[in-house]
Amino acid sequence: MTTAYIDSPAWGLGLATVTASGQVLDVWFPAGNLGLGAAPFASAGAAADPAVDAANAGPGLDPATAAAAAAAAATLDPGATAAAVAAAVAAHGAGAGADTGALVDFSDIADSPDSPGSRLGLSGRVMRVEIQSLGAAPTSTADVYLRLHLLSHRIVRPHQANLDGQFGLLANVAWTSAGPCLPEQVDELRTLERRAGRRLNVFGVDKFPRMVDYVTPPGVRIADADRVRLGAHLAPGTTVMHEGFVNFNAGTLGTSMVEGRISAGVVVGDGTDVGGGSSIMGTLSGGGKETISLGERCLLGANAGIGISLGDDCVVEAGCYVTAGSKLTLPDGRVVKARELSGLSNLLFIRNSVNGRLEVRERQGRGIELNAALHAN
Ligand SMILES: CC(C)(COP(=O)(O)OP(=O)(O)OC[C@H]1O[C@@H](n2cnc3c(N)ncnc32)[C@H](O)[C@@H]1OP(=O)(O)O)[C@@H](O)C(=O)NCCC(=O)NCCS
Numbered sequence: 001m002t003t004a005y006i007d008s009p010a011w012g013l014g015l016a017t018v019t020a021s022g023q024v025l026d027v028w029f030p031a032g033n034l035g036l037g038a039a040p041f042a043s044a045g046a047a048a049d050p051a052v053d054a055a056n057a058g059p060g061l062d063p064a065t066a067a068a069a070a071a072a073a074a075t076l077d078p079g080a081t082a083a084a085v086a087a088a089v090a091a092h093g094a095g096a097g098a099d100t101g102a103l104v105d106f107s108d109i110a111d112s113p114d115s116p117g118s119r120l121g122l123s124g125r126v127m128r129v130e131i132q133s134l135g136a137a138p139t140s141t142a143d144v145y146l147r148l149h150l151l152s153h154r155i156v157r158p159h160q161a162n163l164d165g166q167f168g169l170l171a172n173v174a175w176t177s178a179g180p181c182l183p184e185q186v187d188e189l190r191t192l193e194r195r196a197g198r199r200l201n202v203f204g205v206d207k208f209p210r211m212v213d214y215v216t217p218p219g220v221r222i223a224d225a226d227r228v229r230l231g232a233h234l235a236p237g238t239t240v241m242h243e244g245f246v247n248f249n250a251g252t253l254g255t256s257m258v259e260g261r262i263s264a265g266v267v268v269g270d271g272t273d274v275g276g277g278s279s280i281m282g283t284l285s286g287g288g289k290e291t292i293s294l295g296e297r298c299l300l301g302a303n304a305g306i307g308i309s310l311g312d313d314c315v316v317e318a319g320c321y322v323t324a325g326s327k328l329t330l331p332d333g334r335v336v337k338a339r340e341l342s343g344l345s346n347l348l349f350i351r352n353s354v355n356g357r358l359e360v361r362e363r364q365g366r367g368i369e370l371n372a373a374l375h376a377n
Contacts, residue, residue: 005135011039020121022055027145040091041084069139116192137164148231152215170207177201269296279305311345
């Protein structure tokens with residue numbers, strides 16, 4: 001899979017959770033509050049809290065880059081927020097640079113001083129985020145969150161936005177039923193919740209939240225919210241069952257049944273079925289270099305695995321794991337490494353149960369017919 005970033009600006013007006021020391025834990029961009037193109041509110045007001053903006057700009061940046069990053073992702077005071085919202089609403093009316101959907105202005109979302117989050121020193125801040133080019137690496141926590149939202153809102157596809165360096169810009173966060181907090185605050189939050197007559201659920205301690213807590217795209221079915229990270233791109237007609245998993249900057253481009261693992265960067269074409277417990281190798285750990293894609297109308301069988309890209313109309317037998325270096329026997333008896341077949345269409349990969357060889361056979365026809373009733377989401 002080749003990388004083709006788009007060189008477009010992007011903008012967002014989001015609601016951040018910020019710690020007492022100014023660290024940004026998350027930013028939420030509802031539909032309508034983000035889009036490609038120039039920001040409709042570029043001139044709206046100055047940063048209200050330089051400490052937050054400096055922390056949000058991420059560690060290890062030189063002062064000039066940090067200042068530019070802070071300016072591009074600034075917290076707004078109420079006056080500046082109102083101006084930004086008014087400008088964005090006007091731009092919506094003019095149809096310029098905005099995604100579809102009504103703008104959420106957050107002005108009626110206030111932190112109660114008695115809320116557990118407030119007592120932990122957490123506060124909600126409105127953030128204006130502007131990205132000059134999605135082809136350039138992100139420079140702040142809010143910038144990364146905007147890119148993840150652009151993916152999950154299906155405004156960009158996987159690989160269209162540069163996400164280099166994102167792990168260093170994201171905080172490790174405890175995602176709880178009472179909202180996000182720092183991991184070291186969980187015990188205190190649990191106690192505050194019990195005093196308020198509630199039990200705290202901790203969904204995970206991770207750099208990425210669950211997608212559906214931030215973006216719930218129409219036309220998809222997700223059986224277990226824990227299995228899809230923010231930044232996943234799920235096309236309408238996608239069903240992710242309990243065994244399925246979809247990482248950030250990865251996902252589906254059309255109707256798909258996902259019962260296996262779609263690792264970071266992996267893209268799956270229309271009509272492809274990722275079978276129960278199957279694995280599509282990623283590149284984040286374990287040394288894999290090639291970013292894998294599966295074409296249209298493929299079937300990755302149950303408990304199968306694939307370490308090369310598939311073209312269209314391919315089948316991998318249930319339980320058959322094909323790594324890039326696997327040696328495969330062709331119908332004419334030649335033996336080739338699987339990576340030499342990467343991206344080809346109409347192939348069947350099978351482990352011959354008589355002689356134990358991994359074999360590849362040509363397939364005719366149009367591949368797997370998905371059950372239409374399962375995808376009427
Ligand atoms: C690989 C696969 C597609 C083959 O299915 P198929 O095309 O219907 O083929 P068949 O099972 O009818 O087998 C055709 C022939 O090959 C033989 N065969 C099948 N798998 C074989 C293997 N691994 N080794 C040797 N022979 C095999 C069959 O015995 C049969 O032999 P025959 O012609 O003498 O009767 C199927 O076994 C498979 O793995 N499907 C994946 C299903 C799945 O996992 N779905 C997702 C659910 S979550």
